[in-house]
Amino acid sequence: MDATAPSHPYYPRTASIPTYVANESSVLRLLMTFGLMVGVVIGLAYWQTIQSPLRLRPIDRFAVMWFALCGFLHVGFEGYYVYNRTSIPELQTVFGQLWKEYTLSDSRYLTSDVFTVCVETITALAWGPLSWLTYFAILTNSPYRHINQVIVCTAHLYGVALYYGTNLGDFRTTGVSYSRPEAQYYWVYYICLNAPWAVVPFVFLYDSYKQTARAFRALQAPEAERKAQ
Template sequence: MTLELDTVTVSSLSATLLILIIAYVTAIIILPKNTSSIDNLSFIWLIFDALIHSILEGSFLYHSLRFTPSPPWLTLSHGAGSSTAPLALLWQEYARADARWSLSDPCVVSLELLTVFLAGPLAVYIAAQIVRRDPARHYWIIVLCTAELYGGWMTFCPEWLIGSPALNTSNWLLLWVYLVFFNSIWVVIPLLLLWHSYGFVARRLRLADRIGKIE
């Protein structure tokens, strides 16, 4: 099966690239010139992460939820698949690979509530800690990265256990770009940041332990 790169496809990929460029430019403007390479890259990732969660995934929640003035205050709507708004079209494009994102899948919506309202703001908070060079950021990096990894697992594991009926892997774009590449980003980078922050915390704890024994 072949899939042509139509206007929606190109626009969707371009939107993601634009967000990355914004994160990169933000780092150039905000970070001090003597910021380490690892903190520079971490800052770019955190701003990119926050923007993806708040703008793109926030739009997914907007199209997936219905707010009412009386109980029940919050219910599922028809999802992004029923809208012609620009960001809804983006999710319809991604839904070619994973159909759940054009619908109001309860599991996905539940995870996105945490992602949009907790993970996104936390990423901004950690980015601010990097600017202030606050070493406490390593604790929050561990928290955020653990949440990102758990969110990815709970997004795909339930689907895998029932034979992946919502996933479409018949095309190189859908499989290798949408499903593998874009989702791997939220696995590989959190794992690297976890490893780095664990090393920092472990070294400081061991140093404090040696100093305590000397005293």
């Protein structure tokens, strides 16, 4: 065995991750466990839309499930990373092992990259709770629903743009790749798993745009009628 070979499977191969310990659980088991967690969160959120006395539109039901999931991921999963970021490489907890698996697509998480730590901290402390507030606002027909929705969706788009952009920028300027070359890691983990946050927010922003315009038209209608008389 080459004594100079890195003791971890991450890219770039020169990354310093001295405390790395290989996962004990198989990838299949980890993904099934995580999938079950996500399924429970989405299932409970959908059940709440069915039980709601409100006449929810299909997009409202989708939004309830989406923001419930975002809150879980931001506060639970990403918050776990922020709190344990220095010890993740050696952890054998479910979330610890999941992070070690995901970071095969982006090793910045295991090297305490400044941008990554900052953006994940903001996400866990701000956008996670705001996602849950939006989720509750929809179920309670709160007038603050669309304000919350616009803020968190804009934050998601901004965050994912920076996430993709900083990675691509480093690769273009220095040639450094943080992902292993296999398609599973770059295209499935890095691109596909993050892509929903580059697409779904546009759907909700468009809906908020329409609903806000509709509300203002209704508010301004009596005044317009008075002027027309």
